[in-house]
Amino acid sequence: MKPDSVxxxxxxxxxQLVEAGDVDIGATSENALRARIGVSRTTVRKVLSELDARGxxxxxxxxxxxxxxxxxxDYFPDPETTSKRQHVEEQxxxxxxxxxxxxxxxxxxxxxxxxxGVATNGIREFLIRxxxxxxxxxxxxxxxxxxxxxxxxxxxxxxxxVMFELRSAVLFSELPDDSPFxxxxxxxxxxxxxxxxxxxxxxxxxxxLDNRLHRxxxxxxPNRFIDDFYEVITLIFHxxxxxxxKDELQRNEAAIRxxxxxxxxxxxxxxxxxxxxxxxxxxxxxTTLVRSIDGAG
Amino acid sequence: MKPDSVxxxxxxxxxQLVEAGDVDIGATSENALRARIGVSRTTVRKVLSELDARGxxxxxxxxxxxxxxxxxxDYFPDPETTSKRQHVEEQxxxxxxxxxxxxxxxxxxxxxxxxxGVATNGIREFLIRxxxxxxxxxxxxxxxxxxxxxxxxxxxxxxxxVMFELRSAVLFSELPDDSPFxxxxxxxxxxxxxxxxxxxxxxxxxxxLDNRLHRxxxxxxPNRFIDDFYEVITLIFHxxxxxxxKDELQRNEAAIRxxxxxxxxxxxxxxxxxxxxxxxxxxxxxTTLVRSIDGAG
DNA sequence: GGCTTGCATATTACTTATAAAAAACAACTT
DNA sequence: AAGTTGTTTTTTATAAGTAATATGCAAGCC
Numbered sequence: 001m002k003p004d005s006v007x008x009x010x011x012x013x014x015x016q017l018v019e020a021g022d023v024d025i026g027a028t029s030e031n032a033l034r035a036r037i038g039v040s041r042t043t044v045r046k047v048l049s050e051l052d053a054r055g056x057x058x059x060x061x062x063x064x065x066x067x068x069x070x071x072x073x074d075y076f077p078d079p080e081t082t083s084k085r086q087h088v089e090e091q092x093x094x095x096x097x098x099x100x101x102x103x104x105x106x107x108x109x110x111x112x113x114x115x116x117g118v119a120t121n122g123i124r125e126f127l128i129r130x131x132x133x134x135x136x137x138x139x140x141x142x143x144x145x146x147x148x149x150x151x152x153x154x155x156x157x158x159x160x161x162v163m164f165e166l167r168s169a170v171l172f173s174e175l176p177d178d179s180p181f182x183x184x185x186x187x188x189x190x191x192x193x194x195x196x197x198x199x200x201x202x203x204x205x206x207x208x209l210d211n212r213l214h215r216x217x218x219x220x221x222p223n224r225f226i227d228d229f230y231e232v233i234t235l236i237f238h239x240x241x242x243x244x245x246k247d248e249l250q251r252n253e254a255a256i257r258x259x260x261x262x263x264x265x266x267x268x269x270x271x272x273x274x275x276x277x278x279x280x281x282x283x284x285x286x287t288t289l290v291r292s293i294d295g296a297g
Numbered sequence: 298m299k300p301d302s303v304x305x306x307x308x309x310x311x312x313q314l315v316e317a318g319d320v321d322i323g324a325t326s327e328n329a330l331r332a333r334i335g336v337s338r339t340t341v342r343k344v345l346s347e348l349d350a351r352g353x354x355x356x357x358x359x360x361x362x363x364x365x366x367x368x369x370x371d372y373f374p375d376p377e378t379t380s381k382r383q384h385v386e387e388q389x390x391x392x393x394x395x396x397x398x399x400x401x402x403x404x405x406x407x408x409x410x411x412x413x414g415v416a417t418n419g420i421r422e423f424l425i426r427x428x429x430x431x432x433x434x435x436x437x438x439x440x441x442x443x444x445x446x447x448x449x450x451x452x453x454x455x456x457x458x459v460m461f462e463l464r465s466a467v468l469f470s471e472l473p474d475d476s477p478f479x480x481x482x483x484x485x486x487x488x489x490x491x492x493x494x495x496x497x498x499x500x501x502x503x504x505x506l507d508n509r510l511h512r513x514x515x516x517x518x519p520n521r522f523i524d525d526f527y528e529v530i531t532l533i534f535h536x537x538x539x540x541x542x543k544d545e546l547q548r549n550e551a552a553i554r555x556x557x558x559x560x561x562x563x564x565x566x567x568x569x570x571x572x573x574x575x576x577x578x579x580x581x582x583x584t585t586l587v588r589s590i591d592g593a594g
Numbered sequence: 595g596g597c598t599t600g601c602a603t604a605t606t607a608c609t610t611a612t613a614a615a616a617a618a619c620a621a622c623t624t
Numbered sequence: 625a626a627g628t629t630g631t632t633t634t635t636t637a638t639a640a641g642t643a644a645t646a647t648g649c650a651a652g653c654c
Contacts, residue, residue: 002607002644006438029598039438040646045599084608110635119609120636121418125425132429134521141303141336141636142616156520163460223453224431229522299614299637326628337616342629381638407605416639417606438606438645 009081010039011047015056015070025051026063084118088126091116093239096135096149103148107136133232149240151290158286161233162279164226165214169262169278172220173269182267184216189263192256199253206252207241213259217266237289244292251288258284306378307336308344312353312367322348323360381415385423388413390536393432393446400445404433430529446537448587455583458530459576461523462511466559466575469517470566479564481513486560489553496550503549504538510556514563534586541589548585555581 014037017023023033025048034044048064051057054074057064079087092112095101107127113120127144130136135153137145147153175181188209195205211234218226241248258281265277311334314320320330322345331341345361348354351371354361376384389409392398404424410417424441427433432450434442444450472478485506492502508531515523538545555578562574 001609001642004644006607006645031598041599042645042647046645108635122608124636125422128422128425132525134525141614143635153521156522159520160522163464167460223456224450225453225457225526228429228431298612298639301614303615303637328628338629339615339617343615405605418640419638421606439647440605 003084005081005083006039007043007046007050008076010037010043011050012075012081013037014047014051015074019070025057026065084122085126088116088118088122089130092126092130096146097239098243101146103146103150105146107144107146109143132228133235149293151293154286154289154293157233157236158282158289160229162282164229165217165282166275166278168217168220168226169266169274170271172217173266173271173274175220179220181216181220185263185266188213188216189260192260192263196253196256196260199249199256203249203252206256207237209259210237210255213263240289240292246292254284255281300381302378302380303336304340304343305373307334307340308347309372309378310334311344311348312371316367322354323362381419382423385413385415385419386427389423389427393443394536395540398443400443400447402443404441404443406440429525430532446590448590451583451586451590454530454533455579455586457526459579461526462514462579463572463575465514465517465523466563466571467568469514470563470568470571472517476517478513478517482560482563485510485513486557489557489560493550493553493557496546496553500546500549503552504534506556507534507552510560537586537589543589551581552578 014023014025014033017036018025023036028036030041030044030048033047034041037044048057052059052064055067056070056074058067095112095115109120109123109127113123116123127136127138131138131144134156135147135149137147139145172181191209191212195202195209214230218230258277262274262277262281265273268274311320311322311330314333315322320333325333327338327341327345330344331338334341345354349356349361352364353367353371355364392409392412406417406420406424410420413420424433424435428435428441431453432444432446434444436442469478488506488509492499492506511527515527555574559571559574559578562570565571
């Protein structure tokens with residue numbers, strides 16, 4: 001049976017939009033709402049009829065009208081709004097990164113399936129998807145081998161990352177002066193400066209800026225393989241840093257300064273300067289990752 | 298139900314070994330045979346009892362002894378010895394590359410499953426595995442989009458390939474003089490020269506040499522992400538060239554000469570020369586691929 | 595004619611089931 | 625004691641089945 005997490009998420013999202021006054025149910029067509037939420041009309045209709053069933057709207061005659069106010073308890077709990085796939089990812093990452101899973105461990109589909117409460121198929125699909133992260137390896141007609149989230153892994157990851165980043169940075173700096181990317185870069189610079197001022201309170205926001213900057217640079221001359229690789233980096237960082245909070249403020253503050261230097265170098269168009277600034281940032285990011293791996297293991 | 302293709306392949310392999318006089322069933326332990334064929338002992342025992350059941354061996358008392366001679370008809374037909382997974386790959390590649398499938402086509406799991414005669418699960422697993430080749434893309438809660446085996450694809454592929462190859466070539470050339478890799482390189486050079494002499498008859502053998510050379514170069518300083526990427530290249534070339542035979546002899550002859558120049562450059566240790574030879578080979582390989590895409594589409 | 599909703603159909607995201615194959619265990623043989 | 629075979633248990637590779645979701649088509653409305 002397929003879970004109804006799509007519906008539940010859509011329902012929650014609709015409640016949000018209504019509460020925020022962003023959407024007037026009575027005046028919005030099914031199709032407009034569909035586009036807004038990003039699901040099919042079938043799901044939107046299910047949401048509308050649920051709203052009705054709960055008395056949050058009243059479908060007297062044609063158009064629904066506001067009924068009962070929306071309560072916190074009307075929202076579906078978060079875990080019910082995410083797909084099994086998402087659950088598996090989260091639980092696997094936790095098992096791997098936090099569970100002190102040793103390099104060389106054999107991964108057992110059946111056991112993970114029981115442990116995570118899903119069918120083996122879901123585990124297998126996840127593992128296939130995950131295998132491109134270079135951390136696991138399939139053994140023919142047998143299980144999977146966990147190769148370990150090791151220093152070696154981090155170094156290999158960064159070797160590629162540096163190559164890609166340097167390539168993209170140079171291409172970015174060669175964009176014509178009237179390219180809209182320069183405007184975006186300027187905006188990002190401001191956002192960095194702003195964050196630096198409020199670093200004490202908002203240091204968590206750095207990872208979003210980090211992502212935006214690197215994605216922007218890669219967008220100047222897109223290459224699907226580089227994009228894919230960047231997804232690897234994003235996921236690794238997402239989970240790894242989520243559980244390694246040590247010195248986060250200082251690390252992020254330093255990284256912001258590196259970003260600012262990098263942004264200035266890009267604007268300058270001086271290839272040598274770009275390489276220097278880029279490498280400095282990459283090196284410190286690598287050091288941070290390697291250090292946190294050592295610390296964790 | 299799980300197919301018994303592993304057993305059938307193991308059975309055929311055993312017949313081969315016995316026919317070649319490589320293995321004496323009577324004198325070989327189950328475990329030794331297992332190691333030789335690369336399957337579990339369970340499967341080996343199944344093979345042995347099938348041999349017995351057919352009278353190819355006679356298990357009078359303890360050790361089996363030779364019985365009837367082995368006939369061609371004793372072998373299982375090839376298609377029964379490959380896994381469903383392999384079938385799906387082959388059929389999908391054919392559908393995609395030869396079926397004139399247009400960029401933008403939506404891939405329907407159910408339809409492919411029916412077309413290929415497998416369960417949807419198998420299709421889905423294949424597509425997930427295949428998605429890292431950058432040719433298809435998942436649409437959330439919906440099907441997959443075929444992005445097209447286009448010139449743009451080939452160019453993006455080669456942009457990365459050139460970066461990786463240059464990196465590995467330089468690292469290779471810096472190996473110490475007594476590294477065993479130099480011996481391997483020398484052997485490969487001889488093999489190339491040999492093939493050049495017999496190019497008229499054996500030009501198909503080039504792709505194997507091509508693979509060996511590039512893998513050797515990458516092995517000097519391994520990086521799992523580069524290895525993975527090379528698998529993408531290998532698969533693309535494997536299928537694409539399988540169906541594009543135009544000018545194959547001339548293309549391969551030219552490529553062999555490029556390889557020889559590349560090998561010499563590597564041995565010389567002259568970074569500039571290496572870059573030149575490497576780029577020349579990469580450029581001509583790219584041209585070949587792009588041309589055959591245009592020709593096919 | 596374009597936009598709406600109602601309805602029917604197709605496809606996906608799962609779960610459960612099963613034979614094949616691998617792995618683990620035990621008993622036996624040199 | 626190490627290697628062999630017999631037996632049992634576990635795990636994988638696949639198929640079949642099902643509710644949720646997406647998609648397509650038709651009819652109605654401004």
